[in-house]
Every structure is written in structure tokens, then in C-alpha cells.
Amino acid sequence: MQYDIKKFKDGQVAAKILEEGDLQVHIRGNSYEDLFTIAAIKEAWDAENTKSKMNTASLTIYCLIGQRSDRRFNPKESFDLKIIAHFINAMRFDTVQILHPHSAISLALIENAKALPHFPYVKKAFDAIGNPVLVSPDAGAYKTTHEIAEKLNADLVPSNKVRVKGAPQISIQGDVKGKDCLIVDDLADGGRTFTFLAAELKAQGAAKVFLYVTHAQFNYGFEELKESIDHIYCTNSFKDIEDGFVTQFTVIK
């Protein structure tokens, strides 16, 4: 399904449907502008499809904005993922696929949503390195990384993270001496989780430490990661990165 997006100088986005049939929207979805772009496309498509109930509309979001804000962190603060989910639900897509959501709460709040698995990209990194031990950085990552380790027949070393005044405190539950380690997580923001964990893995004798994250945001702290991590594997769900330190798997053009 072809559509055209026009952006006005004041920031307004408008859409035009260029052909008939089922609608498939593939978008990063990592900005409020993207959400309004999706809404414009769906509104234009709905206007053409009021009579035809045969056609379906599907949405694929590669990096859902606000996915970490999956609760009200403090009284009097907004619950941002709930607002975003309300907005997407109002568009009434028949299916919504979300690549590697931060938690199951995104899938619970967004109607007709299911996760698009990150397994194929972890497998590519796993094969490129050559049978590393998988490391899950925190309780949130443990469940999905455990499932991936089972599928790959790989060893898994869980670690636990608590944040003290925002700074991650790490404890590793396994032997990594002389082993190549692949940390697997959903996203890197400032990267402190991974610099601390990689430093601790190396202190415990790990040979090399690699990082896989689906959503490579690297909003700050990117250069510091080079001190303790040997190479990063990620998708381009959040942005395209040109750096020899990073291997990016393309999910969106």
C-alpha cells in the first residue's frame, strides 16, 4: 500500500492514500510526529474504506516511543505509555506488531498488539561471535533471554541490576572466566547498565564482552561503551548508526 506524507512548515503532517487495498504501515514510531503520521495515514485510509469491510489495516512499530514509561513512577506524574496506547487504540488497527517491547505492558495496553520477536537478530550476533555465553542484565531481560538461550542451546548467565540514585549496581550469577559473553537487552539509552556490567564481567575474567540491543538509542554515553565492550550488535529500529564499533541489522529502510 502506497501513501504519501507531506509535512508543513509549522510541523503539521498530512497523508494521501495512493492505491486501494489493505493498509500496511511500517514505521519507527519513536517520536510523537511518527504517531501523528500514523494517525493521518489511517484517517485517510478509513475515509476510503468506510464501505469495504474486506480490507484490513496493520501497523508495525519498530521502536515504540514511551515504552519504558510503563507505569506511573511517582504520584502526580503522567503515565505516558497509557496516553500513547490510548492514541494508537483510537486509530483502530486490525493488528499492531511491536518489535521487542520493553515489557508486556505495551502489549496489554495496545489493542490487537503482539510482539515481533528479536530472536533472529540475537541469533545473527550469536553466530557472528561464535557461541558466546548469553548474559541477561536484569530481571526484565531474563525471561526473553532465557527463551532465546534455550532455542540457541546457549549457556545463560543471569545478572541482577538495581539502580541506586540512578546508577546501576550489578551482581553476576555465574562463571564467565575465559568466556566470550553476549549481553542481550531491549534498549540502550545512556549505556550505563552495560558499561557497569561489562566492566564487572571483565573483572570476573570474561575474555570478550559483546552487547546486543534491539533499540540502539545511545542518547548519551556512546563513546564510554568502547572502554569495556568489544563490539555492539543492534537493529536500526531507533536510528541509523555509522560506526565500525556497531553492526546494525536493518529492520526499516
Ligand SMILES: O=P(O)(O)OC[C@H]1O[C@H](OP(=O)(O)OP(=O)(O)O)[C@H](O)[C@@H]1O
Ligand atoms: O542504557 P541505560 O541508560 O543503562 O538503560 C538501559 C536499561 O534501561 C532499561 O531498563 P530499566 O532500567 O528502565 O528497567 P525497568 O523497566 O526494570 O525499570 C533497559 O531495559 C536497559 O536494561
